[in-house]
Amino acid sequence: MGLVEGKFNDNFITTRVDGLVAWARKSALWPMTFGLACCAIEMMASGASRYDFDRFGVIFRATPRQSDVMIVAGTVTHKMGQALRRVYDQMPEPRWVIAMGNCATCGGPYANYAVMQGVDEVVPVDVYVPGCPPRPESLMWGVMQLQKKIEQERYIRRPA
Secondary structure, three states: OOOOOOOOOOOHHHHHHHHHHHHHHHHOOOEEEEEOOOHHHHHHHHOOOOOOHHHHOOOOEOOHHHOOEEEEEOOOEHHHHHHHHHHHHHOOOOOEEEEEOHHHHHOOOOOOOOEOOOHHHOOOOOEEEOOOOOOHHHHHHHHHHHHHHHHHOOOOOOOO
């Protein structure tokens, strides 16, 4: 019998490992930008020195195979939706999506046959950032909401 045997609840170790994994994932988000319209300019501004996304551990990547967050910013047409899904499928698990701007969340002012009424028709969206275009502070809010969501997830399966 070891020193710590019988001293802790059965799920003590798995809770600590869950917390460590959640901290690592929320502190190192690597988004892939999918900028399609004016919202992309605000997304680029969020990476500049005034807002400095690096302090949140957010480092933009140019390839889907190295990223775990997709930020969809702008109007998504039905033709572009196919490419968006293909890029999303190339991202490794776990992966999250942030819909940035009114066009990405609900189609914006474009209610016609060619424009999707929200990117959630193609990919599952975790955080919606409203605005036309949303300011960089709004995107920071969205990233912090995603970090809260990641922190609540459980990664270690417990026996039933």
